[in-house]
Amino acid sequence: MAVSFIVLAAGMGSRMNSDTPKVLHNIASAPMLHHALTAVRALEPSRIVVVTGHEAALVAKSAEAFDPAVDCVLQEPQLGTAHAVDMAAPLLADFAGDAIVLYGDTPFIRPETLQAMLDARARHSVVVLGFQARDPGRYGRLVASGDSLEKIVEYKDASDEERAITLCNSGVLCAPAKLMFELIARVENNNAAQEYYLTDLPALARAQGLSAGVVICDESETLGINTRAQLAEAEAAFQARARADALENGVTLTAPETVFFALDTHIGRDAIIGANVIFGPAVTIESGAEVKAFCHLEGCHISRGAVVGPFARLRPGAELAEDVHVGNFVEIKNAILDEGVKVGHLTYIGDADVGEFTNIGAGTVTCNYDGVMKHRTKIGKRAFIGSSTMLVAPVSVGNDALTASGSVITENVPDEALSIGRAKQVNKPGLATKLMARLKAIKAAKGKS
Known part of the structure; x- marks a missing residue:
């Protein structure tokens, strides 16, 4: 069965105390909206609709940067979750499959959980996602028998018996798209906020003889982010999971708690990652490579057998072939280093192509910027670049x-040539002593004045 997703991302997030829309705050070097869209894309949906509101242009730009095929619609004014979902109705009017509603500020729902909701649709017309809460607090409660959902009860309306229920509502909902919009048309706003709530859909479905069901996921998947403290909690949760996944997949982390991954970091088995390594976006490390301590990597590719660091920085466009060695205090940017290249220390290689088995001496700089444009340096095979070139x-x-x-x-410099580009050295016998004496005298005179 085909599936489409509606991702709600219209909220301001006032409790974040920020000018940035809530869903654009980063977790693991990516907007939390991208985390939700990553899970969605894993199910190969027919269509993805992102509902925007606050700073709609910025949210739409971010969503489309993640996937140009994403459709964005504006919710204005914002009259509740059912109203937000209804904004997607024109785009899905002819869609015959299921639709799942997700939230841009709930970034950790797994693709496996979404698939479980689709599977449950074989038994129920409407499926909601629930979780067993350690502290149910003011969450809406799910009154269920097995996987059949009887009703959703908001905390303020719940009896003492219902408040004792620990099965809570995540807000994520799945139904045939056509049915979803038909039910939304019947939602009323006779509540204190005068808003239209998506949580009314299961009751409306049951009222017309349809069944509602519940799928239960781990509470950690339903973490919603409304404050900076929750953002920090989400970052910690992501990093803990990413480290555990890396170890499980055969990556050596010498000090796991000090390594920070990005959403799209890819590391092959038998790679070794040292302490205090930071991964920015778009990093791929092949099997058997090693990244030593205190490196910062972003937008780069490291091939099998390469060794990087310690204290190295790889910036976007850095491509390291097999058995390349990049040492301490080396920065590589938009450069291709072919097999066996060695750049031992204290060097900047930017906008360059370096041929195989070339050795770059300490203190070398590719002077790539003339103040207006960038220019490229090309170094051939087996060259030797002397220190401070x-x-x-x-x-x-x-x-x-x-x-x-x-x-x-x-x-x-032609093939096989030695190039010397130094100014001629001139030695002045005894002048150093005389010059130092003169400078000391000037300093002493200034001290007396």
Whole structure:
């Protein structure tokens, strides 16, 4: 059965005390909205509709950056959850499958849980997602018998017996799209807030002889984020799960609690990750690579057998082939390092192509920016770049070429050539002593004045 998703992302999130829309606050270097959309995309939906409201343009831009196929609709004014879902009705008018309603500020619902809701649709017309709460608090209670849902009772309306129920409502709901919108048309707003609530749908379904069911997930999946404290809690929960998954998948973490992953970090088995490594977005590490302590990685690819760090930074566009070595205090940006390249320490390689088995000496800089445009440096195979070489792009160094330490290279270096770009050294006998004496005298004179 085909499925579409409606993701509600219209809220302001005033308790975040922020100018940023709530669903755009980051967890694991990605907006929490992207976490919800990641789970959705795993089920290969026919359509994804994101309902926007507060700062709608920013939310829509983020959703479309995640997936250009996402449709965004505006809820204005905001008259409750059922009203929000109804904004998607025109886009799903001809859709014959099921629809699932999710929330952009509830980022941890697993694809397996969503699939379980779809499976439960074989038995029930409307399916809601519930969880056993450690502290039910003021959550709405699910009154159920087995997997059949009798009713949803809001806390304020619940009896003492109903308040003792620990099965609570997450707000996530699944139903055939056509039925969902038919039921929404019958929802009334005769409540204190004068809003239209999605929680009315199971009762409306049962009133016309249809069945309602419940699927239960772990409470951790239903964590909703309304405050900065809950955002920090969500970050900690994501990182704990990501570390556990990495270890389970054969990755060595020497100090797991100090490693921080992004939503889209991919690491192969038998990779080794040292302490205090931070992963930004879009990092892929192949099996057997090693990242030593105190590295920061973002937008890069590290191949099998490569070693990075300690204290290295890989920025977007860094591509390391097999058996590359990037050492301490090295920064790589938008550069391709072919097999066996060694960049040991204290070096910046930006906007460059480096051929296989080339050695880059300490203190080397590819001078890639002229103040207006970026330019590229090309270094051939088996070259040796002497320490403190400045490569002023655009420039190329040929295969098997060598640059002398301290050189400023402004012209192309042919294959197998030695290039020396130093100013001539001049020694002035005895001048150092005389100069120091003069400077000390000037300093002393200033001290007396």
